Amino acid sequence: MGEAGKIAIVTGASRGAGKGIAIALGRHGCTVYVTGRSRQAGDHALPGTIYETAEAVTAAGGRGVPVRCDHAFDTEVEAVFAQVEKEHGRLDILVNNAAAIHDELTDPGGFWEKPLKLAGLIDVGVRSGYVASWHAVQMMVRQNSGLIVFTSASGAAHYSMGPAYGAHKASMDKMAFDMASDLRHAGKSVAVVSIWMGALLTDRLKAIIASDRKKYGHLDGRCETPEFTGEVIWALSNDPELQALSGSTLVGAQIARDYGITDAGGRVPATAQELHPGLKPLAFHHAVVR
Structure with a gap:
């Protein structure tokens, strides 16, 4: 399939990681379905709507399609x-990014x-x-191809x-592992991975850093876009x-190095292990009980 032909869904893409991921896929000519609840300013305390993200995807070179969706239903x-x-x-790519994040976290x-x-x-x-x-x-198995990503x-x-x-993030990793096991067992060429993102310089994190620079100021210059x-x-x-790689939990900064990808300005983000020696994704056992 040619680059311009890929179809993607990015959930929770009104702002933050989802928005950035959708725009990046747009740069490569993807048609990106942008889901989220925010349709107009004021729908959320932070800026961003599905329409703004979809427009940014199109401006980047792809085709953005806004779809209002509350993933609770x-x-x-x-x-x-x-x-x-x-x-x-x-459907070629699904990015599971929707999450109910509240400021009190x-x-x-x-x-x-x-x-x-x-x-x-x-x-x-x-x-x-x-x-x-x-x-x-349902679609990917029929076409026997596709990639599902958990952020x-x-x-x-x-x-x-x-x-x-913690339960949310650990569940992302384990679902990727188990879904990949089922697909592999069925002989289907559909891949599922979970990606550890670093601290992302989103509007939310900018606000968090500004609220307590003593506590969060160390994140300046260490965030990923x-x-x-x-x-x-x-x-x-x-x-x-x-x-x-299907079933793996990948450290985004590490796999980026493997692919020769750098962040804005040619910066190479630190990996989780570089920030916290000894830290790495959990290793799930190979035993299978069906």
Whole structure:
């Protein structure tokens, strides 16, 4: 398939990582379906809408298609995939990035001292990623090709912002591993990976850094751009050895080096292990119980 022909869905792409990934895929001529809840300014405390992201994808050289979707509702998710099926009959890349992130996540205190709504990461994050992948695989198995990506982070393997966040990230990695096992067992050439992103210089993180420079100022100059992971995903989707990586949790900064990808300005972001010696994705056992 030619570069301009790839069809992608990036969930939770009104802003942040999802927006950057969608724009990066647009640079390579992809048609990118941009999902999210924000349709106009004021829908969220942070700037960004699905329409703005879609326009940025088109401006980058692709075709952005905004689709309003609340990933808490399975019927809305189903409608996104039905639209892609109707309009293209195929899907090449799914990026599971939608997550229910609340500002209180970074507040001090134990999990019991924070609002119960933080558990929403288990619904819009873990469960929603499963549901979107289930729909994506219906098309990908039929065409016997495709790439599903979960956006994860090193919080899967160390404490970070509480149990809801940790459970979300660890679940991304394990779902990629298990989904790849099922697909491999069925003899299908559909790859599933989880990617550890570094700290991303998004509007949310900029606000967090500004709110407490003593605590978060060390992140200045150490963040990845939101587009960086999108470039990694594009390289993965074109790797003839992709199936060998299926089921893996990949450290984005490391796999980028393997592909010769740099971030804005030619910068090479630090890997998780460079920032925290000994830190690496969990190794899941090869035993299979069916």
